[in-house]
Amino acid sequence: MPRKEQGWITFQTSEEERKILEDFCHDSQRTKTEILRELVRGLHKHQASQASIPTKQVNEEDSEIPVVEISSRKKALKVSSRNILKGVVKKVVTGAVNCEVTLEIVHKVELTSMITKTSAEDLGLAEGEEAYAVIKSNDIVIARE
Template identity: 75%
Template structure:
């Protein structure tokens, strides 16, 4: 039975288009087939084909949204380090390049770590929020659910 009768659709893409699709698949953790099926299903919802097709900007924005959804799901943090201590941020001292973060693990037991300013901003560290001290060898890194 020919592929056409089995529901196969084959088409050619430019190198740039293939690269965009592959990057989107990797970032969204979905297969090419899943992405293309989603796009085709979206065509049925709109009466105008041209308005339903995503632009490059839409793809970039959708990738960002997908990453946020994946990262914002309440999944437990998985790390290889065995020493993971839950605490509350007591101090955040922001420097030009690095940020000093102090966690109170238990009453009067504090751990301080130097992390990059960018990491502290991405983790949205602020006094009073819960975070984790992840201890590997002689380093302490800060993580957050």
């Protein structure tokens, strides 16, 4: 079966573009495929958010006033830990102070971490959401984009 029918996409990049992608992959400890998939998935969200943002407003005299769009994009989190594993939240057990968060890294491979209830709320951790297990020494820390 040809690659195209298997879902493969092949495209050319400049030397500079290739270097940017490779550096980003190295810094984020992710593969090119993971990065490109995230970019493609983000297009749908970007398209939906762009549809609801007006580019111009009309004042009382019916004349158009341009709207300045301010980006709220966050920069990627950089951490010293080299073991960063992307997963999906399978379970969040909330206690009075702490939460037990279980991520499925790959099929039937799960990691569980105890984090504060406040951290779980701040990260918006919920079943089915993507998150990262950041492993340093004997601790597993949960992070989210």
